Amino acid sequence: MIELQNVAYSYGGGELFSDLSLSLPPGSFHFLTGPSGAGKTTLLKLCYAELKPTAGRVEIFGEDVRGMSRDRVALARRRIGVVHQDCQFLDHLPLAENVALPLTVSGRSDAGTDLEDLLAWVGLSRQANQLPPELSGGERQRAALARAVISSPEIVLADEPTGNIDWDMSQRLLALLVELNRMGKSVLVATHDLQLIRAAKAQVQARVLRLKGRQLVTAGADL
Amino acid sequence: MQEVWRAASLLGGDPQADRAVPPSGFTARLTTFTAAAMAFLAVFALALSLATGRLADRWSEELARSSTLRISAPAGQMDAQIGAALEVLRTTPGIAEARPLPPEETRALLEPWFGPDLPVETLPIPQLIAITEEAGGYDATGLRARLQAEVPGAVLDDHTRWREPLVDAATWLRLLGLVALALILASTAAMITLAAQAALAANEQVIRVLRLVGAQDTYIARAFVRRFTLRALGGAVAGAALAALGIAALPSGEAAGGFLTGLGFRGPGWLWPLVVPPFAAVVAFIATRAAALRTLRAQS
Numbered sequence: 058m059i060e061l062q063n064v065a066y067s068y069g070g071g072e073l074f075s076d077l078s079l080s081l082p083p084g085s086f087h088f089l090t091g092p093s094g095a096g097k098t099t100l101l102k103l104c105y106a107e108l109k110p111t112a113g114r115v116e117i118f119g120e121d122v123r124g125m126s127r128d129r130v131a132l133a134r135r136r137i138g139v140v141h142q143d144c145q146f147l148d149h150l151p152l153a154e155n156v157a158l159p160l161t162v163s164g165r166s167d168a169g170t171d172l173e174d175l176l177a178w179v180g181l182s183r184q185a186n187q188l189p190p191e192l193s194g195g196e197r198q199r200a201a202l203a204r205a206v207i208s209s210p211e212i213v214l215a216d217e218p219t220g221n222i223d224w225d226m227s228q229r230l231l232a233l234l235v236e237l238n239r240m241g242k243s244v245l246v247a248t249h250d251l252q253l254i255r256a257a258k259a260q261v262q263a264r265v266l267r268l269k270g271r272q273l274v275t276a277g278a279d280l
Numbered sequence: 281m282q283e284v285w286r287a288a289s290l291l292g293g294d295p296q297a298d299r300a301v302p303p304s305g306f307t308a309r310l311t312t313f314t315a316a317a318m319a320f321l322a323v324f325a326l327a328l329s330l331a332t333g334r335l336a337d338r339w340s341e342e343l344a345r346s347s348t349l350r351i352s353a354p355a356g357q358m359d360a361q362i363g364a365a366l367e368v369l370r371t372t373p374g375i376a377e378a379r380p381l382p383p384e385e386t387r388a389l390l391e392p393w394f395g396p397d398l399p400v401e402t403l404p405i406p407q408l409i410a411i412t413e414e415a416g417g418y419d420a421t422g423l424r425a426r427l428q429a430e431v432p433g434a435v436l437d438d439h440t441r442w443r444e445p446l447v448d449a450a451t452w453l454r455l456l457g458l459v460a461l462a463l464i465l466a467s468t469a470a471m472i473t474l475a476a477q478a479a480l481a482a483n484e485q486v487i488r489v490l491r492l493v494g495a496q497d498t499y500i501a502r503a504f505v506r507r508f509t510l511r512a513l514g515g516a517v518a519g520a521a522l523a524a525l526g527i528a529a530l531p532s533g534e535a536a537g538g539f540l541t542g543l544g545f546r547g548p549g550w551l552w553p554l555v556v557p558p559f560a561a562v563v564a565f566i567a568t569r570a571a572a573l574r575t576l577r578a579q580s
């Protein structure tokens with residue numbers, strides 16, 4: 058579904074990584090780890106065509122991102138749910154409308170009960186009418202996950218989704234990701250939360266990839 | 281047809297797209313105000329163009345339809361020359377009627393200068409023959425040549441000498457009015473482009489979020505396009521209405537000299553102020569859409 062072949066990326070200085078390859082087949086579950094600044098967020102941005110590789114090839118749903126028009130990129134993003142590290146909400150719209158935004162912009166704003174169920178599941182029913190700036194970091198992150206999955210995407214990319222939430226909520230969030238994966242969706246979670254990775258391994262067959270020395274290596278059973 | 285439909289869907293369509301962009305009070309009011317001012321000016325420029333156009337038409341029409349033959353001759357030859365002139369005129373193609381001015385009318389013409397008691401019959405003043413032309417007019421040069429041969433005392437005045445500068449001036453004024461209209465149109469487009477670009481820049485974060493969740497450029501553009509089109513329309517309605525009221529309040533009648541009082545609209549001409557607001561809306565639509573799509577495409 059998403060393929061990176063011999064990819065390099067540089068923001069203008071040195072290359073963050075070079076000759077990196079990664080494949081996210083349907084139904085896979087991956088963790089992406091690495092120290093802060095290693096390029097996890099950058100790698101995820103390559104996966105949803107926010108960035109284009111400086112070398113190598115990125116394919117999203119079989120299409121080379123270099124040849125994709127802005128409209129094609131938009132259509133591809135409707136099939137990819139992304140939990141951004143910095144959440145990215147529309148601050149003037151209430152939480153419920155923010156969560157439903159992927160449906161709204163694709164003309165499918167008939168969510169109704171789905172939206173309520175989803176908000177209940179991430180524990181934000183009470184906050185549905187609040188504006189994003191009024192929410193805590195953890196609440197914003199749960200809302201970001203709800204928004205990422207509301208349009209039942211085929212792939213879920215989550216960038217440090219548990220960065221701001223307590224262990225209990227992290228577990229629930231992980232459970233939702235595992236459930237989505239069981240429904241056949243591919244999941245890629247960037248995190249440095251090793252506890253979360255261990256908890257996940259008990260529930261799902263997950264591959265753990267580590268960004269290290271400009272390369273992606275498969276982490277062993279040492280976790 | 282498909283374009284029209286797409287334009288309509290950009291405008292109407294999804295009020296949700298509108299909500300995605302936060303309302304912006306101050307720039308919104310500026311846009312509305314400028315659209316109102318431009319519509320006001322446009323209605324005046326239209327009124328000016330239409331009035332000068334009417335004036336040019338009237339002058340060229342009225343004056344072109346009539347000319348004067350002036351015969352100066354010694355008293356004894358006068359009747360003979362008048363007869364000869366009438367004969368020449370009668371046989372000239374394009375002349376509908378030739379009528380020697382009777383003494384009363386000559387007196388009326390001279391009265392402002394010489395008073396009512398002028399004994400025109402006894403004075404050696406020239407005899408005037410009023411000529412009415414047919415629609416196609418006549419060949420003035422040919423007529424002059426014939427008159428010179430047969431009626432040496434006759435001078436033909438076909439009014440072109442003093443008609444032309446008037447008609448030229450009126451035509452020129454009409455042209456200036458149209459240029460002013462074009463400038464108003466271009467300024468409106470420029471102003472709305474600037475306002476739209478300011479709005480797009482101010483909403484960079486909104487645009488980024490919409491892109492991230494899979495919105496296409498036309499969806500994002502729609503929010504801005506709809507908003508600016510409606511603002512321009514609202515402003516232009518107010519401006520055009522005020523201008524129309526102002527023009528309607530002009531004193532009517534020929535008293536003040538015809539041109540000034542003729543500045544307003546006539547009959548169906550009153551429809552022109554109605555055309556201005558939709559036109560402003562179309563200009564706003566095109567300008568905003570172009571600005572939005574250009575800005576969005578520049579981001580990739």
Ligand SMILES: Nc1ncnc2c1ncn2[C@@H]1O[C@H](COP(=O)(O)OP(=O)(O)O)[C@@H](O)[C@H]1O
Binds near residue numbers: 098
């Ligand atoms: N927009 C940017 N421009 C320049 N450098 C950037 C930009 N974004 C990230 N970087 C740099 O790239 C490196 C990797 O960043 P990031 O992908 O966010 O790492 P991680 O998510 O693993 O912490 C960092 O050194 C960061 O400073």
Ligand SMILES: [Mg+2]
Binds near residue numbers: 097098099
């Ligand atoms: Mg990061």
